[in-house]
Amino acid sequence: MNNNRRSFLKMAGLLSTGMASGPLHGFSKNSDHNAVSGAGTNDAQLFNMCGYRAPKIDTVRIGFAGLGNRGSAAVKRISHIDGISINGLCDIRPERVQQSQAAIKSLPYKPALYSASGDDYKKMCEREDIDVVYIATPWNLHVPIAVYAMNHGKHVCIEVGNAESIEECWQLVNASEKNKKHCIFLENCCYDFFELLTLNMARQGYFGDIVHCEGAYIHTIEESLFDVNARYNLWRLRENAKGSGNLYPTHGLGPICQVMNINRGDQLDYLVSVSGNDFTLHHLEEEAYKKDPATFKPFLNAGFRGNMNTSVIKTMKGKTIMLQHDVSSPRVYSRIHLISGTKGSALKYPLPGKIANSHEGWLSEDDMKKLEDTYTLPIVKRLGEMAKQVGGHGGMDFLMDWRWIDCLRNGLPVDNDVYDAALWTSIGPLSKWSAAHRSASIDVPDFTRGAWKKNKPVELSIDHENLTGVKA
Numbered sequence: 001m002n003n004n005r006r007s008f009l010k011m012a013g014l015l016s017t018g019m020a021s022g023p024l025h026g027f028s029k030n031s032d033h034n035a036v037s038g039a040g041t042n043d044a045q046l047f048n049m050c051g052y053r054a055p056k057i058d059t060v061r062i063g064f065a066g067l068g069n070r071g072s073a074a075v076k077r078i079s080h081i082d083g084i085s086i087n088g089l090c091d092i093r094p095e096r097v098q099q100s101q102a103a104i105k106s107l108p109y110k111p112a113l114y115s116a117s118g119d120d121y122k123k124m125c126e127r128e129d130i131d132v133v134y135i136a137t138p139w140n141l142h143v144p145i146a147v148y149a150m151n152h153g154k155h156v157c158i159e160v161g162n163a164e165s166i167e168e169c170w171q172l173v174n175a176s177e178k179n180k181k182h183c184i185f186l187e188n189c190c191y192d193f194f195e196l197l198t199l200n201m202a203r204q205g206y207f208g209d210i211v212h213c214e215g216a217y218i219h220t221i222e223e224s225l226f227d228v229n230a231r232y233n234l235w236r237l238r239e240n241a242k243g244s245g246n247l248y249p250t251h252g253l254g255p256i257c258q259v260m261n262i263n264r265g266d267q268l269d270y271l272v273s274v275s276g277n278d279f280t281l282h283h284l285e286e287e288a289y290k291k292d293p294a295t296f297k298p299f300l301n302a303g304f305r306g307n308m309n310t311s312v313i314k315t316m317k318g319k320t321i322m323l324q325h326d327v328s329s330p331r332v333y334s335r336i337h338l339i340s341g342t343k344g345s346a347l348k349y350p351l352p353g354k355i356a357n358s359h360e361g362w363l364s365e366d367d368m369k370k371l372e373d374t375y376t377l378p379i380v381k382r383l384g385e386m387a388k389q390v391g392g393h394g395g396m397d398f399l400m401d402w403r404w405i406d407c408l409r410n411g412l413p414v415d416n417d418v419y420d421a422a423l424w425t426s427i428g429p430l431s432k433w434s435a436a437h438r439s440a441s442i443d444v445p446d447f448t449r450g451a452w453k454k455n456k457p458v459e460l461s462i463d464h465e466n467l468t469g470v471k472a
């Protein structure tokens, strides 16, 4: 890197976020002042993982890394799905490993257990009898574990979160392409019932050309951020103290990227992002410090991200996205999920979800029922009731897990691949950069390195033999 570029990047604050390093990062495709999202790379793809059909795996052997709130629930959920074996359980806290082991003790699985150190996941990744490593750790471990696992011949599933840097996103892409291993992004909101309905409607042309979409993560979790029992080592509070941007972009963004065929026909081009100040977290931090100075001293005056972050993204095909993040205001839960097209629109929140085919008003309950009859996907018709019984955010978690397992068992392309994982989580560091630079625009990297122009959307079809079974 030449000195001029280094000093420019230093000024732009990008060296410290990892946005300037790695093999693929040049200046903006538009202008110098935009700098450094890596979009202008000339490097070729090693292999196109979009649409990739991996060799079929009859029994999908899974090792779980991270058995806290989310990982332990996944173990229980997945044990209802046929054609799997739970062969590894790993958590830095031995009691979490024991709890998950106890939860499946009546089942015929004999998982190897790993909790000796923070690096013990490596031993699990090195095992011959594991096909997939399912990662539900704090965010800062997602990429190190995923890259290690893919380099050791495993597919990976990664829980949602936020990339630590753009460089990390490229690490995921390179490891997946080099090893031809799937990096499945566990964005469960893509499998919620209204999202699947509107995805199918969009694909069947109900909304016409999509013009604009909105998504969000508006969810009041600020009390739990300061609760030492809520998560391991207050990891999510630490993330909130790191920088101001969209820290949890994928619940809102994932479903609308699918509707807009992002990575498969269109691509995110650039974003601008603005963060307001923090009006709530520092009060909670002061209270927490008074009660427990030893634990909360490191957070004192750490500087928290603002309550509300809003990002606006333009796509290569001239469409727009508005994305919000607020986990600390007393708001009613919302992921918005607005779809605005030339022939119709949909809005999920405030619940219930609504559809319109003109500006005159939302469709009646009767008309909504007719739409559901027409557009409900076969996967929902077949597994929706079972998914609701097993649960996991109303059933979407179960549908998601059934789907990726069925894809691996049948050698089908996965719905949310490494390019989705990299792109959706890259909004974290990009929004932080833009918000820190008076909302200057920044290019979104094209992790497909141009392949988005020819990639095709993945059909959510269940029209194949050897459909994976489920048990109550």
Ligand SMILES: NC(=O)c1ccc[n+]([C@@H]2O[C@H](COP(=O)([O-])OP(=O)(O)OC[C@H]3O[C@@H](n4cnc5c(N)ncnc54)[C@H](O)[C@@H]3O)[C@@H](O)[C@H]2O)c1
Pocket: 065, 066, 067, 068, 069, 070, 071, 090, 091, 092, 093, 096, 117, 118, 119, 120, 121, 136, 137, 138, 139, 141, 159, 160, 161, 186, 188, 230, 231, 232, 233, 235, 393
């Ligand atoms: N999709 C969703 O709806 C949803 C909901 C909640 C959480 N999540 C995601 O799930 C992930 C985990 O969140 P959580 O709420 O379960 O957090 P958690 O703190 O309850 O669980 C994380 C677990 O990782 C373990 N861990 C930490 N370091 C480790 C290491 N070096 N090796 C092995 N294990 C280690 C911890 O002991 C802990 O049990 C995050 O990515 C989060 O964003 C997703």
